[in-house]
Amino acid sequence: MADEILTERDGHVGVIRLNRPKQLNALNLALMEQLACALEAFDADDDIRVMVLAGNERAFAAGADIKDMADASVVDQYKRNQFARWERIKRVRKPIVAAVSGFALGGGCELMMHCDVIVASETARIGQPEINIGVMPGAGGTQRLTRAMGKATAMDVILTGRFLTAQEALAGGLVSRVVPVEHYFEEAMKIARVIAEKPPLAVQMAKESVLKAHEMSLSQGLEYERKLFYMLFATQDQKEGMQAFIEKRKPEFKGC
Numbered sequence: 015m016a017d018e019i020l021t022e023r024d025g026h027v028g029v030i031r032l033n034r035p036k037q038l039n040a041l042n043l044a045l046m047e048q049l050a051c052a053l054e055a056f057d058a059d060d061d062i063r064v065m066v067l068a069g070n071e072r073a074f075a076a077g078a079d080i081k082d083m084a085d086a087s088v089v090d091q092y093k094r095n096q097f098a099r100w101e102r103i104k105r106v107r108k109p110i111v112a113a114v115s116g117f118a119l120g121g122g123c124e125l126m127m128h129c130d131v132i133v134a135s136e137t138a139r140i141g142q143p144e145i146n147i148g149v150m151p152g153a154g155g156t157q158r159l160t161r162a163m164g165k166a167t168a169m170d171v172i173l174t175g176r177f178l179t180a181q182e183a184l185a186g187g188l189v190s191r192v193v194p195v196e197h198y199f200e201e202a203m204k205i206a207r208v209i210a211e212k213p214p215l216a217v218q219m220a221k222e223s224v225l226k227a228h229e230m231s232l233s234q235g236l237e238y239e240r241k242l243f244y245m246l247f248a249t250q251d252q253k254e255g256m257q258a259f260i261e262k263r264k265p266e267f268k269g270c
């Protein structure tokens with residue numbers, strides 16, 4: 015199987031790059047399988063505290079591989095069970111920082127929205143253009159884009175297939191930061207390194223709790239948050255963090 019992704023380690027940061035440049039990183043089944051496996055491997059690795067997911071300057075990912083599915087029947091699609099990989103990505107507990115440049119379209123936009131912090135280059139073009147090829151988003155686009163940007167923008171983007179600029183995405187709350195194209199990857203790494211210095215269990219529980227905001231009522235979410243907050247008092251990192259503050263020194267977090 016070709017290397018549809020490339021992985022490397024940078025201290026506590028696990029880096030994954032999508033690697034189908036000729037196809038603008040179109041997400042075929044092999045890539046999605048390798049991506050899900052790589053994310054799970056980093057998630058299970060005690061030395062890794064955060065991941066960075068990137069494409070290249072021209073494309074983060076231009077969507078699901080259209081050539082892969084053009085002739086598929088419903089039965090083919092059902093048997094392929096492609097969304098099983100997306101479910102695995104959704105279950106990753108450590109934070110994922112997306113480094114997005116160029117096209118993030120269809121499944122590429124949906125993959126971006128599975129990430130937790132999103133750095134976009136000024137050249138990013140983000141959209142859900144499935145409507146142009148006779149379908150609609152299938153990996154969460156109608157739900158996550160609507161939750162992030164609201165109904166009016168989601169309808170505009172999904173029904174017309176138009177691309178958002180990075181600045182529009184920032185203004186609408188879809189991405190976290192926009193930087194010049196020459197800095198987008200380094201900015202994502204910088205954010206990942208900052209997160210990697212924080213107490214890992216508190217980071218993971220904070221991610222879990224923020225994601226619940228889209229799934230629960232406010233009072234259920236507040237209750238959920240409170241339980242995770244209490245739970246962190248069972249960690250050594252809570253004792254270390256508070257003691258270090260009192261002693262006016264830098265804390266050393268161990269992830270236990």
Ligand code: CAA
Nearest residue numbers: 036037038040076077078079080081119120121151152153
């Ligand atoms: N699937 C397969 N191949 C793709 C692709 C995709 N999603 N996107 C681009 N490519 C391929 C092109 O076919 C082309 O290959 P060849 O050189 O072999 O012809 C190569 O990548 C470069 O693309 P273009 O020549 O089209 O480049 P461009 O700069 O003229 O246009 C683009 C760029 C606007 C992104 C255009 O490629 C495009 O519209 N791509 C499709 C975007 C799309 O519709 N995405 C949604 C897919 S469906 C989906 O994602 C479903 C889901 O929710 C799960």
